[in-house]
Amino acid sequence: MPVARVPRSFARMKAALATAYGGPEVIRIAEVPTPTPKSNELLIRIHASAVNAADWRLRRANPWFVRLVFGPFRPRRPILGVVFAGEIAAVGSAVTKYKPGDRHFGWTSLMGLGGHAEHIALSENGAFAPMPAGMAYTDAAAIPFGFCTAMDFLRKAGVIAGQRVLVYGASGAVGSAAVQLARSMGAEVTGVCSTRNMELVRSLGASTVLDHTKDDLLAHRNSYDVVFETVGKLPFEKSIALMKDGGTLILGSDLPADKIKRAFTGTGGRKVKVISGTAAGTGDDMRLLAELWEQGKVRPVIDSTFPLERIREAHVLAESWHKVGSVVVTMP
Ligand SMILES: NC(=O)c1ccc[n+]([C@@H]2O[C@H](COP(=O)([O-])OP(=O)(O)OC[C@H]3O[C@@H](n4cnc5c(N)ncnc54)[C@H](OP(=O)(O)O)[C@@H]3O)[C@@H](O)[C@H]2O)c1
Known part of the structure; x- marks a missing residue:
């Protein structure tokens, strides 16, 4: 049962939707309902995300077995985006570890995706961590x-x-x-x-x-x-x-x-x-990366940053095989 009080201004949000498999042209910006967090979830106001290899591979259904998991004919989860950097906008009634205003960065959920939108609802046990003071949202989105x-x-x-x-x-x-x-x-x-x-x-x-x-x-x-x-x-x-x-x-x-x-x-x-196989990121990994960033041992490389409205261009660059580091997308 949804329990968090979601401010009226969050009732609808902008998101990039891929409702068909194909090239960057299948992406369009639309207004969709803002998710309402369940009792154990956080509503996160996303400030930045990235278009990664996972996004263009899911959009193109490349390799083919993407269709077995995400839908044989069209994607069941139309909002792509496996990473986010943002601040907590609201928390569910059973959430005790987080409070509105905290800045976090990490993974959305592979089965739910949702990073290419203004808001996302995520379990409080998700693979994310607090952003260190001084870290920009764009840098944070380029790390996970x-x-x-x-x-x-x-x-x-x-x-x-x-x-x-x-x-x-x-x-x-x-x-x-x-x-x-x-x-x-x-x-x-x-x-x-x-x-x-x-x-x-x-x-x-x-x-x-x-x-x-x-x-x-x-x-x-x-x-x-x-x-x-x-x-x-x-x-x-x-x-x-x-x-x-x-x-x-x-x-x-x-x-x-x-x-x-x-x-x-x-x-x-x-x-x-x-x-070989699939790599995974956890909340502990994100906390370690935050520490390494604070110690100056890692720094994200960003090729380019696009506003959400130009996310198609971000997809073109992301699948070019010649981007340098990450392609970041910022929310309105
Ligand atoms: N197993 C997993 O869990 C997992 C997780 C993440 C990603 N991946 C996969 O890993 C791959 C890489 O992801 P990514 O995000 O790092 O890709 P990426 O950022 O798009 O890689 C771009 C880089 O590839 C280099 N490149 C292109 N052609 C090359 C060539 N012939 N020889 C050497 N370097 C070449 C380019 O360098 P130059 O321009 O300098 O040539 C460019 O900087 C993708 O296929 C992705 O699906 C797998």
Whole structure:
């Protein structure tokens, strides 16, 4: 039963809707009812969100199994947006940990989505955390997707100080976060990106930067304890060749077809561990990221910021494969 008192001015809100699968043109801005929080929920006034790979993949139903989960013919959840940064506008009657006015950032819910709107109702046990004083909403919105994904995979790989870690796709949302987090874990990081992003990747903490448009990566065979392939563009055999025996290959952008192919080819006789699957972000991860941000150990990279009204342009950039870090969207 809805119990929070929602101010009358919140009765309707602007949201970006994707009511069909397809290109950025399926997105339109509309007025929809503001959600009413249940007793254990918070109503959050969103100030900024981001258009991430998850959003364009859901919009395009790419890969195909998106349709099995989100609807075979059209998306059941038309408001995309897996992250948010905002302030609490109202709380349900059973909520004790939060109060209106608190600023939080983190994940919406993958099954409910809803970040590309002025308000969202979320369980008080959701994957979000208080924003540190001084953090801008736009920066906060650029953190959860890339950093939680990178942190989850780097943890699973057990990265420790002194290891050599190669991050392929080091200028993207996941890659730019992986470079910084691996560095903060004490690893020696090599970043791979195109020529125009080399300075950026160096500034994020990579001691070596290779150019995927010019450098021969195979000159660095058997060199890395961990290879984190963030973009799914480096052939599997090449990734394996870069690794030391006993190393760990993280495939952050592994599609079903790649998995099936690997089931036949294996690792080509190399003794390496392969990690793939879906990364997850938790409230504890968000609190840790807030601390790392306060200590100056991580900083989000933002390609561009668009107002909600121009969210189609944000989608075009997000699916270009050449954005740098994150594409942020701000609410009216
Ligand atoms: N497993 C999971 O749970 C999970 C979670 C999050 C994301 N993902 C997946 O991970 C992938 C990456 O996400 P993202 O948000 O980081 O993507 P992104 O930000 O869109 O990646 C863009 C970057 O990719 C680089 N790039 C493009 N082509 C390249 C190539 N041929 N070689 C090397 N780098 C290249 C570009 O660098 P240059 O312009 O410098 O070439 C650009 O900076 C997506 O497929 C996403 O679906 C998976």
